[in-house]
Amino acid sequence: METTDGDGYLLQAEDIVKRFGDFTANGSVTLSLRAGEIHALLGENGAGKSTLVKILYGALQPTAGRLRWRGETITVPDPGAARQLGIAMVFQHFSLFDALTVVENIALAVPGPFDLRSLAERVERISAEYGLPLEPTALVADLPVGVRQRIEVVRCLLQEPRLLIMDEPTAVLTPQEAQQLFVTLKRLAEEGRAVLYISHRLEEVRELCHRATILRQGRVVAEVDPGSETAASLARLMVGADVHSVNAETPGPAGPATLTIAGLSLAAVKPFGVSLRDISLEVRSGEVTAVAGVAGNGQAELFEALSGERLAPTPQSIVIAGQPCGTRDITERRRLGAAFVPEERLGHSAVPGFRLSENVLLTRHASGDDLVNTGFINGSRTRALAARVAKRFDVRFSRRDQEAGALSGGNLQKFVVGRELDRNPRVLVINQPTWGVDAGAAALIRQALVDRARDGAAVLVISQDLDEIFQIADRIAVISRGALSDTFPADAIDRERVGMLMAGALETDGTPQQDVWA
Amino acid sequence: MSALEAVLLTIITASTPLLLAAVGELVTERSGVLNLGVEGMMIMGAVTGFAAAYTTGSAAVGVMAAIGTGIAMALLFAFLTQTLAANQMATGLALTLFGIGLSGLVGKPFTGLPGVKLGAVHVPGLSGLPLVGPVLFGQDLLVYASVAITVFVAWMFSRTRLGLVIRAVGTNHHSAHALGYDVAAVRYGCIAFGGACAGLAGGYLSLVYTPQWIENMTAGRGWIALALVVFATWSPNRVAVGAYLFGAVWIMGLYAQGIGVTIPPQFLASLPYLVTIGALLAISGNRILTKVNTPACIGQTFVPDR
Numbered sequence: 047m048e049t050t051d052g053d054g055y056l057l058q059a060e061d062i063v064k065r066f067g068d069f070t071a072n073g074s075v076t077l078s079l080r081a082g083e084i085h086a087l088l089g090e091n092g093a094g095k096s097t098l099v100k101i102l103y104g105a106l107q108p109t110a111g112r113l114r115w116r117g118e119t120i121t122v123p124d125p126g127a128a129r130q131l132g133i134a135m136v137f138q139h140f141s142l143f144d145a146l147t148v149v150e151n152i153a154l155a156v157p158g159p160f161d162l163r164s165l166a167e168r169v170e171r172i173s174a175e176y177g178l179p180l181e182p183t184a185l186v187a188d189l190p191v192g193v194r195q196r197i198e199v200v201r202c203l204l205q206e207p208r209l210l211i212m213d214e215p216t217a218v219l220t221p222q223e224a225q226q227l228f229v230t231l232k233r234l235a236e237e238g239r240a241v242l243y244i245s246h247r248l249e250e251v252r253e254l255c256h257r258a259t260i261l262r263q264g265r266v267v268a269e270v271d272p273g274s275e276t277a278a279s280l281a282r283l284m285v286g287a288d289v290h291s292v293n294a295e296t297p298g299p300a301g302p303a304t305l306t307i308a309g310l311s312l313a314a315v316k317p318f319g320v321s322l323r324d325i326s327l328e329v330r331s332g333e334v335t336a337v338a339g340v341a342g343n344g345q346a347e348l349f350e351a352l353s354g355e356r357l358a359p360t361p362q363s364i365v366i367a368g369q370p371c372g373t374r375d376i377t378e379r380r381r382l383g384a385a386f387v388p389e390e391r392l393g394h395s396a397v398p399g400f401r402l403s404e405n406v407l408l409t410r411h412a413s414g415d416d417l418v419n420t421g422f423i424n425g426s427r428t429r430a431l432a433a434r435v436a437k438r439f440d441v442r443f444s445r446r447d448q449e450a451g452a453l454s455g456g457n458l459q460k461f462v463v464g465r466e467l468d469r470n471p472r473v474l475v476i477n478q479p480t481w482g483v484d485a486g487a488a489a490l491i492r493q494a495l496v497d498r499a500r501d502g503a504a505v506l507v508i509s510q511d512l513d514e515i516f517q518i519a520d521r522i523a524v525i526s527r528g529a530l531s532d533t534f535p536a537d538a539i540d541r542e543r544v545g546m547l548m549a550g551a552l553e554t555d556g557t558p559q560q561d562v563w564a
Numbered sequence: 565m566s567a568l569e570a571v572l573l574t575i576i577t578a579s580t581p582l583l584l585a586a587v588g589e590l591v592t593e594r595s596g597v598l599n600l601g602v603e604g605m606m607i608m609g610a611v612t613g614f615a616a617a618y619t620t621g622s623a624a625v626g627v628m629a630a631i632g633t634g635i636a637m638a639l640l641f642a643f644l645t646q647t648l649a650a651n652q653m654a655t656g657l658a659l660t661l662f663g664i665g666l667s668g669l670v671g672k673p674f675t676g677l678p679g680v681k682l683g684a685v686h687v688p689g690l691s692g693l694p695l696v697g698p699v700l701f702g703q704d705l706l707v708y709a710s711v712a713i714t715v716f717v718a719w720m721f722s723r724t725r726l727g728l729v730i731r732a733v734g735t736n737h738h739s740a741h742a743l744g745y746d747v748a749a750v751r752y753g754c755i756a757f758g759g760a761c762a763g764l765a766g767g768y769l770s771l772v773y774t775p776q777w778i779e780n781m782t783a784g785r786g787w788i789a790l791a792l793v794v795f796a797t798w799s800p801n802r803v804a805v806g807a808y809l810f811g812a813v814w815i816m817g818l819y820a821q822g823i824g825v826t827i828p829p830q831f832l833a834s835l836p837y838l839v840t841i842g843a844l845l846a847i848s849g850n851r852i853l854t855k856v857n858t859p860a861c862i863g864q865t866f867v868p869d870r
Contacts, residue, residue, distance in 0.1 A: 100869075105742065107870050124868075126744030141739035143732050145857070153725065154732050155743050160725035 055117070056081045056240050057102065057133075057209055062111035064097050071097040073264040074111070079209065084231060084241040086251045086272060089261035090284055090484040091455060095244050096138075098261070099211050102242070103135045104128040129155075134207035136198045138214045138244075142186050149182035152201045173200050176230050190527075191342050192223040192549070199230065210234060211242045216250060220340060221512070221545035228254050247513075248277040262286055285485055292489055294334075294496045294518050301331030304504035305384070305473045306365040310358055310372075312351055320344040322351065323529045329473070329504040334496060335533065336519035337508045340548050344528035345508045346389065349477045352506070353386040354379050366473055377412045385409075385471035387463055389478040389508075391455065395462040398451030402436065402443075403428040405450050406465055413469050431468070439464030440490060456487030463491050467498055474498060477508040492518050512541055526550040571819060572699045576707055577773055579811030581606070581765040584710045585789035586796075586803045587717055588761020593793055594721070595754035596734035596861035597645065600656025602762050603786025604663025605637040609766025611667040614777040615674055623682040626771050627706070627764065634763015635756050637663060642755040646748045649865045664780065671777045679775030682706065706768050711804075713761065718800040730754060734859030737866040747866050762786065788837075795844035797857045802847060810840040 057079045064072040072094045079085050089095045100106040102113070104122035113120050115131055122128050128135075142151050149166045156165065166182035173180040178196040186194060195215060202210055212231075216224040231241050231254065245251055251258060251272050258272040260283045268283050275283075282288060306329075312322040322344055329335045339345055350356045351364065358364050358372030365371060366382045376386070386409075388394040396405045407428050411418050417427050429447055436443070439460045443453055450458055459480070466474060479495060480488035496518050499505040508525075509515055515522060515536075522539055524531040524547035531547050531554040539556070546552045585602055592599050609630035617626025641659050644650040685708070687701040721727035733740045733750045741747050765785070770777055788810065796802035817832035 103742075105869065124744065125742055126746075129744050135742075137742065141736075141742040143735045143739060145735050145860070146728070146732065150728055153728060154740075154745075160728075 054080060055114070057116075058114040059098070059102060060112050060114065062098065062101060062113075063109045064094075064101060064106065065109045070264055072101070072108070075261065075264070075266055077259055077266070079240045079242060081208070081240050082235050082238050083256040084235050084243055084254055086255035086258035087242060087244045087261065088248075088251065088258055088280060088284055091482060092263075092484070093261040093284070094264040095261055096213065097264075099135070099213060099242065099244065102128070103133060103211060129205060132206070132208035133211065134202035134205050134209070135211040136195070136202060136213065136215055142194055142197060144185075144187040146186060147182070148180055148184050148186060148189075148197055151186055151197055152182075152204060155201045156204050168204065169200060172203055176200070176203065176233065177226060178230060191340050192219050195219060195223070195227070199227070203234075207239060209240045209242065211244075213244045214246065215243075216245060216247060220548040221541055222549060224250065248272075248280045251280070252277065260284055281485060292492045292496060292517050300333045300520070301502065301504075303328035304331045304367055305329040305352075305475070305506060307352070308363055308365070310351060310363040312347060312356065312358065314347070315356075320347055320528045322347050323527075325525075325528075325530045327506075327523060327530060327533060329506045330521075331472070331502050331504045332499055333520040334499045334505045334507055334518050335521045335523070336515040336536075337506065337523050337525050337530070338512060338515050338544050338548060339508075339510060339525035341510050343525050343548075345477060345510075345525060347528070348525065348530075349386070349388060349475065349508060352475045353388070380409070380413055383472035385466035385469065385474050387466055387474070387476040387479065389481060391458050391462060392451060396450040396458060399449055401432075401447045401449055402441075402461060403432040403447050405462075406432045406435065409465060410469065415469075435461060435464040435468050438468065439494070456483040459483050460487055460491060463494065467494055470501070471498075471503055473504045473506075475506045475508075478511075479507060479509065480511065480514060488514070512544060515544075516541070524548055529554060532556065566695070569695055569698055571815060572695075573703075575808070575812045575815045576699070576703065578815050579808045580707050580710045581768045581773065581785055582789055582792065582810060583714060583804060583807035584706075584765035584768065585762045585786055586792040586807055587710075587714050587800060588758035588765075589789055590793045590796075590798060590800060590803055591717060591730070591761075592754050592758035593862055594734045594798055594859055595730045595751045596737055596859050596864065596866075597751050597755055598652050598656065598863040599638070599641055599659070599755060599758055600653060600790065601637065601641055601659025601663065602758075602789055603782055603784065604660035605634045605759050605762035606663075606766035606769075606786045607667040607780070607782045608637055608663045608670075609634045609763030610770040610781055611671040611674070611766075611777060613763075613767030614679055614770035614775075615670065617680040617771055618674060618677060621680060623680045623771050626680065627682065627767050630763045630767025630771075631760050632763070634759040634761070634766070636759075637763070638755045638759020639752075641759070642752045645865070646751050646755075649867050652863050652865070660786070668779050671779060674777040675779065677776065679770065679777070681775040682771045704772055706764070706772060709764075714800050714804050721800065731859075734861055737861045737864070741866070741868050747868070762789075765789070792840070792844075795841055797844075798859065799857065802844060805847070806840050806844050809843055810836045813839045 055078045059075065059077045062072050062075045075098055087095050097106060101108050104125045104127050113122060149162050149169055152169055153162060153165055169180060169182045178200055180196055180200060215227060219227065235241055243255055255272050258270050259266055260268045262284060307325055307327045310322055310325040314321045320343060351358055354374060354376035361370035361372045363372040366379055366384050369382055371379050392398045407417055407423060415431060417424055432447060441457050441461045463479065479491050492514060495505055495507060519536045521533045522536050522544065523533040524544055526548055527550055543556060552558060585606055589599065589602050612633040613626040613630030616629030617623050637659060641655055644655045645652050682704050684702050684704045691697045691702040721731065729745060730750060733745060733747050737747045766782060769781055792803055792806045796806045813836040817835055821829060821832060
């Protein structure tokens with residue numbers, strides 16, 4: 047075990063400053079990593095975590111400050127140089143090649159003679175040794191997200207790294223897959239490697255990490271032992287204030303099903319898409335119903351079918367407020383009082399180069415607000431509507447009626463959610479409502495969703511964040527490989543069972559599977 | 565020489581420039597770069613190949629000049645699109661217009677002069693065989709070269725690290741960069757290879773196909789090569805099938821006219837396009853698989869963050 051003094055550090059980042067134009071992403075950050083420790087890097091979105099690790103990995107160059115590797119001052123001009131030193135990174139959005147096989151993906155990162163067959167054997171050996179099973183000849187595009195994560199980790203392990211950087215590795219894993227990853231990480235630390243671990247999930251940081259450095263607005267605000275903190279105290283350090291909890295008191299009796307999906311099947315049209323298989327679901331007025339699932343299991347396809355971006359085969363497969371809607375387009379569904387918020391903020395919910403008032407028009411042109419008169423846009427009405435949404439949902443911007451692309455992620459998300467809630471929809475379908483949104487904005491959005499449901503709307507939330515689901519949902523269904531489980535009352539199912547349903551390890555009614563898994 | 569042998573020989577000579585240009589462009593596109601300048605690089609290869617061969621009296625020197633010109637044109641494209649991050653479509657179109665114009669200027673003094681023809685190789689004993697002899701063993705060197713290049717490219721993509729890296733760069737340049745690969749360097753190399761092949765294809769026209777310089781003598785073959793790559797879904801084997809099919813239908817149309825078949829010539833002229841597109845669509849019919857093979861980053865500019 048190496049000591050803490052002076053040269054005992056594996057990597058030291060000293061007074062790192064990174065500016066993008068006027069914006070300071072990192073203002074004098076100092077971080078030290080020891081061999082054999084799992085070190086957490088915590089902070090809200092925009093706190094500068096990603097910028098810092100990109101500098102460590104050579105993907106960005108610091109404006110000022112220096113890096114020391116085992117005591118010696120170094121520069122890391124590009125990711126290749128970082129890998130030479132023994133720094134490997136697992137990216138938040140995986141750096142895998144969908145059109146290549148598992149072993150080809152790994153071969154791209156492993157030096158030495160090019161022999162896919164012997165590399166495949168090495169992959170199988172290492173992956174079995176660390177409990178991360180992989181099929182080397184599978185095409186990455188065909189694999190679920192949890193397996194893709196394994197490829198990234200195994201690829202890093204084959205490089206024999208001294209420092210492994212992991213950016214939000216559990217965001218797309220089921221609870222069980224996350225536990226499996228923790229075992230691997232603990233073993234790596236015992237082997238004397240260092241792990242720099244970025245996560246939003248404070249409970250897992252407390253369980254896993256030896257030390258934690260907390261960033262706020264580009265600066266280090268604390269370095270703590272996470273084991274002796276609580277999740278609430280860590281959150282307070284990250285945000286700088288107490289985070290409001292969501293009030294989702296049990297409602298009165300639920301109303302009738304206002305959104306019904308019956309036996310919906312849709313074949314995949316995109317190369318790496320998922321086919322929907324016989325999906326049935328009732329969303330009742332007055333309740334928040336959540337669809338849990340690991341990303342890439344058909345959520346995007348389900349959302350497109352509900353919103354009308356893809357039409358269903360029969361009108362009866364989707365019923366909104368008593369009207370068969372399966373073959374009606376998005377505007378007709380909106381006219382029935384339905385509203386939709388997709389996952390992708392920029393480019394799907396909002397046009398980045400359009401002003402907020404113009405973005406308001408895109409979903410509200412036919413919702414009875416008289417924004418358009420014989421083809422002409424009523425500018426004062428759209429601006430007034432945008433201002434009303436911004437005021438009610440605390441959207442902060444630097445100029446009046448800014449372009450959507452200039453807003454931060456959390457502010458834009460508040461705006462696009464607010465744009466739909468502002469018309470008091472009877473049915474609201476929202477995909478990943480708080481993905482990549484800071485804690486304050488997330489709490490506001492979740493409360494708004496619950497409040498809308500309590501006012502009598504049927505709210506369907508598609509989310510991969512189990513914390514969020516258990517916070518706001520009255521009923522929970524789980525989507526896995528394009529099939530939806532039965533719907534369970536939120537107080538009648540626990541995380542573990544949801545996790546197993548997410549992994550497809552249970553029948554859709556929640557009972558153990560009939561046939562034995564290999 | 566029988567009539568059938570003559571037809572087969574003409575088909576091969578008509579198909580070879582298409583195959584050369586298309587295989588080169590295939591490598592370029594697999595690395596994620598769309599170079600619309602194939603026609604321009606071809607025509608420049610044709611004129612410099614002819615000029616060098618005429619001046620020195622050596623067809624071999626002509627071939628070298630054609631390749632060198634293709635590479636030079638391609639490096640100009642690479643500098644603009646990779647180093648200066650210019651738009652690939654606009655730069656490629658400009659390269660074609662530039663090549664057509666410049667070739668007319670350079671070629672002016674050579675118009676109508678007798679050319680130097682690159683001779684056929686005769687494999688002793690074998691080239692005398694009936695039918696297969698002249699077709700398989702009596703071709704010029706460039707025909708064999710075009711087949712060798714196609715086989716090499718197919719082998720490179722399926723069996724070598726270099727091929728894997730090129731595919732990776734074309735599929736996801738962000739990931740390739742994150743893994744430490746120099747995206748621009750890989751693309752420079754692939755663009756240069758594409759230029760060499762296009763230049764050689766042009767040289768083939770002015771040194772073998774019709775050994776003289778005629779303005780605009782590529783007559784849109786560069787565009788056909790570009791289309792072949794897409795319809796062959798970036799597979800070297802299918803590109804070869806497409807190039808030969810196109811050549812075959814084209815030549816047979818000419819022969820049909822020659823022997824007095826009364827089909828409107830406009831229809832005959834469009835037939836190679838219809839047949840090739842139809843056939844390639846049939847053999848690469850799986851839409852999902854086609855999208856998997858498509859280099860996802862094609863035409864996109866990549867500038868790494870600093």
